[in-house]
Amino acid sequence: MTPPPARPAAPANPLVPGFHPDPSVTRVGDDYYLACSSFEYFPGIPLFHSHDLVNWRQIGNAVTRPGQLALEKTPLLGGAWAPTIRFRDGRFWLVVTDAMGRGSLVFTADRAEGPWSDGIVMQGVSGIDPDIAWDADGTCFVTYSGLRLDGDRAGEHLGIQQVRMDPETGRALEEPRSLWSGTGLMFPEAPHLYEIDGVWYLMIAEGGTERGHSVSIARSDRPDGPFEGCPANPVLSARSTDRPVQNTGHADLVRTPDGGWALVMLGMRPRGLTRAFSPMGRETFGTALEWVDGWPVVRPVEPGPAPQPVGYEDDFTGTELGPQWISVRTPAADWSSLTERPGRLVVHADGSTMDDPRPRFVGRRQQHQAAEFSVRMDCSGGTGGLSLRIDEHHHYDIEAAAGVVRARARVGGLRQVWEQPLPGPADEVTVRIVVEPAEGTGPDALGPDLVRLSAWTPAGPVELAVLDGRYVSAETAAAFTGRVVGVYAAEGVVAFDRFRYRGQDPAAPAPRP
Known part of the structure; x- marks a missing residue:
């Protein structure tokens, strides 16, 4: 299977500047919608719209009411982690972890601008960074990173996990199974599952969200595996390079307006003599990719030209x-x-x-x-x-x-x-x-x-x-x-x-x- 080649173009990076980490993107016709993490801030989970994957405008936030997230008593580093936004059956779906709060949640909305639902707690999902996908029969799969945040086993990491789920109730329909968890680097996380021309791809982040952050990918003929890793993994990383955009990872895959493919991901712009400090934290960047022998070949993430004030x-x-x-x-x-x-x-x-x-x-x-x-x-x-x-x-x-x-x-x-x-x-x-x-x-x-x-x-x-x-x-x-x-x-x-x-x-x- 070889999807059509991309026609790469250099995006105006960062796509969404400032503290906008863990981006997820979905395409609905000629429109693109993007969601980001927001942690302890309210309103939470900012939402953006674009027609070209380059120019983005904030159209709202998914969390606009107290109680959608348990933010009032959220400890430092808690709150809204790593949303995934998708569109199916005339509705927008957003799954996210309310870390040290309500847990993993499913939100829905008729319009990306909202209003969004109060959120259903997923039952049987003990982890972070959930993804939601459906096969041709309508079976819903929630794939997530098995990092436990509470209980006696807090801190334990079980790798990438998956369950079939009823998205209307949030109830897992089976016990979690372990999927492919990368090349062995630390913190496999941020899974996203895609079906492309009959082949299922599982893309994850690994290496930690610091300078070792990277993107790796595997494929299978089934959404539940087994998965075969790409021989060239990681397919994207800036570690040990002099690139001005570092920490590139936590990516989501999307078709471009011209029929090609792109990744949106987080990155950081460190400065100082040793490039050790990033004032704005993790921002949203984009890059193009091509498919070669059924695997993505991803261009390095480069900053766009310096814009006008x-x-x-x-x-x-x-x-x-x-x-x-x-x-x-x-x-x-x-x-x-x-x-x-x-x-x-x-x-x-x-x-x-x-x-x-x-x-x-x-x-x-x-x-x-x-x-x-x-x-x-x-x-x-x-x-x-x-x-x-x-x-x-x-x-x-x-x-x-x-x-x-x-x-x-x-x-x-x-x-x-x-x-x-x-x-x-x-x-x-x-x-x-x-x-x-x-x-x-x-x-x-x-x-x-x-x-x-x-x-x-x-x-x-x-x-x-x-x-x-x-x-x-x-x-x-x-x-x-x-x-x-x-x-x-x-x-x-x-x-x-x-x-x-x-x-x-x-x-x-x-x-x-």
Whole structure:
């Protein structure tokens, strides 16, 4: 079996920039729909639409109501892991792991924009990264990575597992069977099962989601195996190379508009002299492939050309926040308002800070290596500001209160504060976070970038701190997420206006000699 060859084209990578890991894609006619992991953030599981697999627009989130995921008490690293999105019988299907929460879930929707169902818990699936597929007779197969997250056997990994399932009830119809689990590299995960011209392909990730991440594939004449591995496995990996896009893996396969084939997958753009730090975490990339003797030959993942600067502004004039705005474990609508003071986002504090698991914080992903965030705030009734967050243990903040402006840094168990009085009457203050990619070969270039925390007061600009960006990167935090920057309130009531973002990616670094 040899499917028709692709007509490869270089995509505009990253396809979806910023913290958008574990992408899954499905094609419905001439439309493409993509879903990503979101971990502890709400709303969860962002959804994107495209006509060409290159230009993507966020159309919503699958998780928009409390209770669809058990996020409120989700521990660090938990929440929405690795969705698979598919379309069958006039419905969209999405399977996902709510890690350390409800477990493995099945969601459905008539439209990708939603609303999505409350989610059915899969019974008989003890693992992560579920995939859903159907054979010609309509039998449903759920294939997953057998990593146990709870119980007496937590941490045990059983490799790639599969069950036949009733997707309407979530009930497994048999005991799990073990399938092909790769070439022997660690953490076989992210399975996806496809039938192509009568041949079943099982594609997985292995090697861990760090620099050793890779894609491997096997084939069979049956969806339940036995599977034969590709002689050229792994068919995609950037490990031990000088490619600017690293950690490439966790891929999904899809037909392109011109009749070829493509993979979407996660990758990271590490920076610094040793390319050790990735501020935005895992992002969504794409690449083309060809079929040779029934096996995929995948092109390396390359960054697209440096785009023009991107800018947007939110004046908070709507009645609800757009789908790009996310909060931590709790819905922002529970403690913020766009109608209390029209044209302002009003955030009510509860005494929590950015060090807490449920801060009064709502933000957007950093999507470019050079970025500037700013917001005007009325701090006459409270204390709040702008935070660049990886998690509750790794964040940089610039905040204002009546008469004072502060910069805060939290790195693990270390905390530092810089403080200056605000000159004159300064109830209205603009706070700003600027991310500058590190250049040269000096000490500042060891990290990926510098983070400048400043405020603009009636008396002019005040820069409080210039901090090393390596301490708010995915590798330092050991995080599955990337940077999210947004507004927060720590005391009283704070009103925000004119949230602005400007970002640009510099040209990709040249390969090393």
